[in-house]
Amino acid sequence: MIEARELTKRYGHKAAVSGLDFRVEPGRVTGFLGPNGAGKSTTMRMILGLDLPSSGSVTVNGRRYQGMVWPLYEIGALLDARAVHPGRSAYNHLHSLAAANGIPRSRVDVVLEQVGLTAVARKRVGGFSLGMSQRLGIAGALLGDPGILLFDEPVNGLDxxxxxxxxxxxRSLAAEGRTVLVSSHLMSEMALTADHLLVIGEGRLLADMSLDELIARDATDRVEVRAVDHHRLAGELRTLGGEVTLEPDGTLLVVGVDSATIGELAAAQGHVLHQLRDVTSSLEEAYFRLTEDSVVYRAPVPA
Known part of the structure; x- marks a missing residue:
């Protein structure tokens, strides 16, 4: 388990991370989300002792990571897939990590097979694609067979x-009872992978809840309608109290009138419908609602 208490990191007068309180529990995949500059990487570095907190604390299984004698047995991490000497082979890179952490050489072959790199184990890492480097970084994280795993943007470069x-x-690692923390900017992937979410913005915790709870919070039920006479149907739906948005392609997005009522109205008024479906909120929509005031690097929208 990973636990942060009032975790804070300042660089001069700027707080990169401010008063974070959270627990990453075993047995589930916890997604770590936030805009660029939100403090995700800084938080992960403090978990691993690569950066020291300005105040507060973060512990791994109740202890600071820096004091662990054989750290790779406790926690495995992928923060930067390219942080490998380019002249080394994949095998030699992993063997050096194993030797430094008292891990049997046999584990090197096991993790190379696990990540699908056995065929290129003797090739120099400098010639690896980003996806291959990601796989090698994941192999390094798995080397000590740890109970806790941290992955920072692990799908970058993967096909x-x-x-x-x-x-x-x-998901299989979490099912084995391990603690898995993964950061990503791919909302569609997090929706398929994570059980629980931590969302931060400008260094502060915005949400600490299950995936389903976050999507359901402030969710708005909508109906998507395509009709031959969409202008007339839009007016009739507004008369029923619906909020209707007309998309450029003629699709109506309706809030406040359910799909059954819309279907009955269409039948009674002689409308020809090409589409009528309920639209459920997505993780991406929930994320944007939550972080819209926390985006630091926002480019202007093209005209």
Whole structure:
């Protein structure tokens, strides 16, 4: 388990992380979300002792990570897939990590097979693609067979097969009772992978709840309608008290009138419908609602 209490990191007068309180529990995948500059990487670095908190604390299984004698047995992490000497082979890189942490050499072959790199184990890492480097970084995280795993943007550079693989891997690790914390900017992938979410913005905790709770919070039920005479139907739906938005392609987005009522109205008024479906809120929509005031780097929308 990972636990943060009033975790704060300042650089001069700027607080990169401010008073974070959270627990990452075993047995589930916890997604770590937030805009660029929100403090995710800084938080992960403090968990691993690479940065020291200005105040507050973060512990791994009740202890500071820095004091662990064999750290890779406790926690495995992928923060930067390219942080490997390019002249080393994948095998030698993992062997050096194993030797430094008292891990049997046999584990190197096991994790290379687990991440699908056995065929290129003796090739120099400098020639690896980003996706291959990601797989090697994940192998390093798994090397000590730890109970806690941290992954920072692990799907970067992976092809669709690789994305499915890492998703399945993370969920299987959590199912074994391990603690899994993963950051990502891909909302669609987090919706398929995470059980619980931590969302931060400008260094502060915005949400600490299950995936379903976050999506359901402030969710708005909508109905999507396509009709031959969409202008007339829009007026009739507004008369019923619906909020109707006309999209450029003629689709009506309706709030306040359910799909059954719309279907009955269409039948009674002779409307020809090409589409009538309920639209459920997505993680992406919930995330944008939550973080809209916390985006630091926002580019202007093209005209």
């Amino acid at each position: 669709p097969d690789g994305i499915l693989w890492i998703r399945t891997l993370m």
